[in-house]
Amino acid sequence: MRKIHVIGIGAGDPEQLTLQAVRALRDTDVFFVLDKGEAKADLTALRRDILTAHVPEGTYRVVRARDPERDRRAGGTAYAPAVGDWRGARADIYERLITEQLDADGTGAFLVWGDPSLYDSTLGILEELLDRGTVSFEYDVVPGISSVSSLMARHRTTLNRVGRPVQITTGRRLAEGYPRETDDVVVMLDAHQAFRRYVDQDVDIYWGAYLGTADEILVSGPLGEVAPRIERLRAEARERKGWIMDTYLLRRDPGCD
Template identity: 65%
Template sequence: MSTRERRILVIGMGAGDPDHLTLAAVKAMRRAEVFFVLGKGREKESLTRLRRDILDEHLSGPYRIVEAADPWRDREQEDRAGYTSAVHDWRRRRADVCERLIREELAPGGTGAFLVWGDPALYDSTLAVLEDIRARGTVDFDHEVVPGISSVSALAARHRITLNRVGRPVRLTPGRRLAEDFPNDDGDLVVMLDAQEAYTRLTGEGVWIYWGAYLGTPDEILVVGPLDEVAERITRLRAEARARHGWIMDTYLLRLQPEGGEG
């Protein structure tokens, strides 16, 4: 790496608990002079405040936070082709914003950072956005990734379970693919990004659910039990939490047998 080349750190912050930061993440944060934050509007201001709290707790030296508005994303597309196209369009516009921030707010030879919820390698766009910018060749930088504790790991820990069972697979899938991926060859499914409450369509299948929202935060909610018995409760809790906070992020594990049953 040239001494004049910019360095970008993509740092996993964990699922929400400030104690989820790894020592590697703290060390990486202390190397950065500027932190780039893409704000998601007033409804998610609490996430930006939590980032600032984490920085204040772990950094003693001077640093800057540079904020920009996260581009609008079309979330109305239902078919796979439309959804994929909408995501790629959003990422391109996100890359436009991040390219400008890196070029204008980080001097050559400097180190900047993106703080990513959970783990940067799992259902997050930051790495794809940076690859897009690098491919454009408009601003030179190198980047490295610091893994974080994902909401999936936090979910398993909070329910005191393992994600996989002996000799069986486990699959991670977005909510929109749940109908296609269930059942999972006698395995289990971890579901993320389920805005449509796809779990409600699996009642009557003998499924257990381990559900969690706002994992690692003071607002954390946990539910476990046979899906037939707890689906309505989860739906009600989701609606109440969304009304209270303006947003919700949840993750759940679906299991064809209750924990402990190896069949």
């Protein structure tokens, strides 16, 4: 039977791979890579650098396919259906790649940024394929160093405080209001910089973009003081590279509303 490795490759630094991830890389015959276009070509290059650093040349193939576009204008009740359509289109591509490019007893792999269990669709798509029953395979999951872990390490701080919970959410949710029961909030997928809503509160921010890469940018401090700098750096970086991936922790003074 075909076998698939879902390998967490960290936030971008080839040295952040675990030994388990390296073993899985070297066990792979075919790597499946979704190409996000010229604007994000350096993401494909980072994957290539990881393979060059850890896998002997000539022992594997890389098969690329174009990643389907998602309707990012969809909001409100249209958001979930838009994501569902995008995942379905990805599932069609995965099915074709596995069926056409992987031998019946071969081993393939998907390289997942950060950790496959955190804000990634790969595991859900593979389960959808198995439910379809059109292609058979078994798969395993290799955890990776997430952008959240990398962010905390680079800022030399902890994810939570003693006896206090932490919540991981999206910019879309943060824009609806600061979580009432949690003062430490990690925010991912924030295209609209929802932190600006809280600049007048007693909140610190630990922000990072392009974590684990040569383009890494870090800013921390009281939100009201550093928010303009983050906005400027973010806009400049996006203009320069054509894309941005950033994550941040908001840390509010306990007891604030």
